[in-house]
Amino acid sequence: TQLLEQSPQFLSIQEGENLTVYCNSSSVFSSLQWYRQEPGEGPVLLVTVVTGGEVKKLKRLTFQFGDARKDSSLHITAAQPGDTGLYLCAGERSEKLVFGKGTKLTVNP
Amino acid sequence: DAGITQSPRHKVTETGTPVTLRCHQTENHRYMYWYRQDPGHGLRLIHYSYGVKDTDKGEVSDGYSVSRSKTEDFLLTLESATSSQTSVYFCAVNRGPNTEAFFGQGTRLTVV
Numbered sequence: 569t570q571l572l573e574q575s576p577q578f579l580s581i582q583e584g585e586n587l588t589v590y591c592n593s594s595s596v597f598s599s600l601q602w603y604r605q606e607p608g609e610g611p612v613l614l615v616t617v618v619t620g621g622e623v624k625k626l627k628r629l630t631f632q633f634g635d636a637r638k639d640s641s642l643h644i645t646a647a648q649p650g651d652t653g654l655y656l657c658a659g660e661r662s663e664k665l666v667f668g669k670g671t672k673l674t675v676n677p
Numbered sequence: 678d679a680g681i682t683q684s685p686r687h688k689v690t691e692t693g694t695p696v697t698l699r700c701h702q703t704e705n706h707r708y709m710y711w712y713r714q715d716p717g718h719g720l721r722l723i724h725y726s727y728g729v730k731d732t733d734k735g736e737v738s739d740g741y742s743v744s745r746s747k748t749e750d751f752l753l754t755l756e757s758a759t760s761s762q763t764s765v766y767f768c769a770v771n772r773g774p775n776t777e778a779f780f781g782q783g784t785r786l787t788v789v
Contacts, residue, residue: 574719598774598775599775601775601777601778603778608782608783609782609783610767610769610779610780610781610782610783611720611767611778611780612780613777613778616775616777618775656719656720658778660774660775663708663725663727663733663774664722664725664733664735665708665710665722665725665769665771665778666722666736667712667719667720667721667722668719669717669718669719670719670720
């Protein structure tokens with residue numbers, strides 16, 4: 569059983585479109601993190617959300633932490649080809665940093 | 678940059694042989710992790726360490742062992758490699774729960 573469920577698993581869109589990626593769990597997390605991974609590289613942290621209901625913005629990326637701290641979403645506005653990559657959510661569980669399976673995003677020019 | 682170096686970066690080995698992967702860090706992070714990444718499975722935790730000589734199992738630890746004799750080094754050993762252990766292995770470090778994790782560049786291991 570996956571502790572963190574991400575959806576969709578794959579997403580292919582055209583440049584300029586908006587999209588939302590979801591990260592859901594039945595467990596409460598003290599925080600959730602979002603990472604982005606490019607081919608041949610390790611994941612790199614985008615943001616950490618800590619407070620239930622928190623919204624953080626990083627340029628065209630908006631991250632939200634659910635009120636119950638069990639889920640999070642990543643919204644990208646006006647996607648660009650440079651946004652292409654694997655987006656991973658992660659949470660701490662008993663000192664273990666666990667990840668969702670990721671959403672592979674392709675933004676076509 | 679957390680100064681993480683994984684070695685080797687690529688390795689091809691035969692079934693049944695022992696293999697050791699090394700993760701070296703220069704920033705004195707307390708926690709170190711080994712993950713494997715496979716298509717359709719994302720990043721799965723193999724083992725992690727919360728201090729020198731303090732290690733614990735992750736979700737896919739069977740067939741793997743680890744050691745951490747120094748803060749800066751975390752070794753992952755496949756005692757007898759199998760084809761199912763063909764994967765990309767990532768080392769990660771952080772300072773503690775809910776802090777940013779920094780990843781190495783990965784080791785691509787092929788077991789033939």
